[in-house]
Amino acid sequence: xxxxxxxxxxxxxxxxxxxxxxxxxxxxxxxxxxxxxxxxxxxxxxxxxxxxxxxxxxxxxxxxxxxxxxxxxxxxxxxxxxxxxxxxxxxxxxxxxxxxxxxxxxxxxxxxxxx
Amino acid sequence: xxxxxxxxxxxxxxxxxxxxxxxxxxxxxxxxxxxxxxxxxxxxxxxxxxxxxxxxxxxxxxxxxxxxxxxxxxxxxxxxxxxxxxxxxxxxxxxxxxxxxxxxxxxxxxxxxx
Numbered sequence: 001x002x003x004x005x006x007x008x009x010x011x012x013x014x015x016x017x018x019x020x021x022x023x024x025x026x027x028x029x030x031x032x033x034x035x036x037x038x039x040x041x042x043x044x045x046x047x048x049x050x051x052x053x054x055x056x057x058x059x060x061x062x063x064x065x066x067x068x069x070x071x072x073x074x075x076x077x078x079x080x081x082x083x084x085x086x087x088x089x090x091x092x093x094x095x096x097x098x099x100x101x102x103x104x105x106x107x108x109x110x111x112x113x114x115x
Numbered sequence: 116x117x118x119x120x121x122x123x124x125x126x127x128x129x130x131x132x133x134x135x136x137x138x139x140x141x142x143x144x145x146x147x148x149x150x151x152x153x154x155x156x157x158x159x160x161x162x163x164x165x166x167x168x169x170x171x172x173x174x175x176x177x178x179x180x181x182x183x184x185x186x187x188x189x190x191x192x193x194x195x196x197x198x199x200x201x202x203x204x205x206x207x208x209x210x211x212x213x214x215x216x217x218x219x220x221x222x223x224x225x226x227x228x229x
Contacts, residue, residue, distance in 0.1 A: 033214035043222070053214075093218075100165055101165065101212075102160070103146075103210065107157045108158070
């Protein structure tokens with residue numbers, strides 16, 4: 001069964017520094033996708049980045065990159081040059097082909113960027 | 116496209132009343148998800164549909180909860196009777212086919228049952 005684990009309930013980072021948010025997953029399906037979403041205090045869910053299980057390279061989107069280690073089943077989000085506006089809740093999610101494209105989320109990590 | 120549209124944005128109701136939450140997915144998306152978000156339980160998947168067919172409703176907490184998707188452009192989540200512990204933010208999300216498409220979320224419905 002698919003499972004997503006985020007072990008960091010909360011994290012602090014100094015403005016302009018990089019931060020890594022951890023995500024591990026469990027699946028027996030060779031075909032899956034991994035997503036990261038940001039939820040600011042206003043409540044909306046904002047898509048950040050996607051990594052497919054067959055992608056050879058780590059995904060990058062601006063200041064966001066995904067450190068995908070398939071053998072370890074981890075998909076950590078790296079935010080470079082943190083900004084105050086990065087303070088938010090961050091969710092890792094997974095979608096499997098075998099489970100008819102069910103999309104499940106981890107418990108989230110609350111990131112606070114300090115000035 | 117206006118994105119995923121949920122209504123109402125806020126709902127306050129008395130315990131025992133019926134509550135209906137509505138969702139209009141993005142046109143062309145064939146998967147629709149209902150999630151519930153609380154501080155204690157995070158973002159829980161309640162039910163999802165592919166091509167208007169319910170695929171997995173194992174996350175629906177009790178028989179008091181029901182969901183329908185009568186056509187590709189509309190879905191409802193109904194709670195009858197509502198209880199205070201149902202208070203949460205309910206999100207609807209839609210996705211296109213395949214693994215590589217992102218989920219688009221509605222703004223959510225904040226439900227308060229008093």
